[in-house]
Amino acid sequence: MNVPATFCAIDFGTSNSAIAVPGRNGRMALVDVENGQTTMPTAVFYQVEGRSAHEPPLSLYGRAALAAYIEGHEGRLMRSMKSVLGSSLVDRQTEVGGGHAVKYLDVVGGYLQHLKTLAERSAGAPLREAVLGRPVYFVDDEPQRDQQAQDALEAAARAVGFTEVSFQFEPIAAALDYEITTDREELVLVADIGGGTSDFSLVRVGPQRRERLDRREDILANHGVHVAGTDFDRQVELATILPTCGYRGLGPARPGAAPREVPSRVYFDLATWHLINTVYSAPRVHELRQMRSFYGDPFQHARLMTVVEEHLGHALLAQAEAAKIAVAEGGSTAIDLGLLERGLAASLDETRAVDALEAELQRIVTALRETLQAAGIGPEQVDVLYLTGGSTGFAPLVQRLEAAVPGARAIHGDRQASVAQGLGLHAQRLHGAVQG
Known part of the structure; x- marks a missing residue:
């Protein structure tokens, strides 16, 4: 008798999110989170219209949340919740209408609960273990606040029922997603330019490395800045x-x-x-x-x-x-x-x-160069520039990144799903052998 796996991988993004669970073929699969879509805007709408004073607001998520706001329903739209992590706002309450208030961290928890519910429906079993992606830095140059941000996200995940929570850097996850496509060892610079952060990781990948659970020796450098979409x-x-x-x-x-x-x-x-x-x-x-x-x-x-x-x-x-x-x-x-x-x-x-974006573009390219410097690697030594994250759709930014590593092959991953797919691979290697 096959016992359903109880682990998942969550890409909780500034702009969009996704969740992966083990599929019927044993491989990780992204969950249909909204009308056939495997990614969903990281948005919550607390609708107070049509609710009595003693009823809590109706919570809508993703595209449904954005639609309710655009249609003019009375309530409060919350976006970019990830940006609150590591700030003084995380434990504060905010008004959502109708005399109701909610803690910012509970907004994050409610969104994670929605993803978990959808994933459990797809997996056919309760989910207990979660691998969550995280940026290289939630907060630039402030290690204590950066740790507080991860701790807050972990607390939100545990509050919705995950009993084991681990983290993987989002650009490392993207490297894992790329690794399954190559048949030789390569030095890959992952550029994960999302909604809230621009993260870079220099990673050695290859068929002889991909099954290793501990990839620390393959990570030459991590760096990032809190500048993005x-x-x-x-x-x-x-x-x-x-x-x-x-x-x-x-x-x-x-x-x-x-x-x-x-x-x-x-x-x-x-x-x-x-x-x-x-x-x-x-x-x-x-x-x-x-x-x-x-x-x-x-x-x-x-x-x-x-x-x-x-x-x-x-x-x-x-x-x-x-x-x-x-x-x-x-x-x-x-x-x-x-x-x-x-x-x-x-x-x-x-x-x-x-x-308008000149200062932001310069900071991102500088972060790329600093990543190479931290690894002691010259631009000419990079084999692949792997681009992921929604903001890699902005051509002038991509042109500057490519110019910084002119000898590398520029490969575009799935802008919305590469990180989630890579997190799924990591989760399967971390938990699959135990549960298989």
């Missing part, structure tokens, strides 16, 4: 959309003095997924209303108030994200801002996007 979204919105609402706008002209730039904090908060809702608090809205005299252009202030009073922050940032994707392979796109004002629009092309 959500930072791209922020800079695109600041460059294209938020100037219409007063970002970098000037105050009224005064005799004998140059106009002063209006305060910018609100715009940075509106351009950061997990901070948007802080702008909607009653004291903050009241403060912004009182700042009308700070603006030389009254229309800019009026549009800002439309954003905060009608809770349009997530919708605008989603438009910035869509614009970034639209120009990722070149060309240009128009951004319809009719929800702020009839006929209002902005535009984005590749040149403007690169200008």
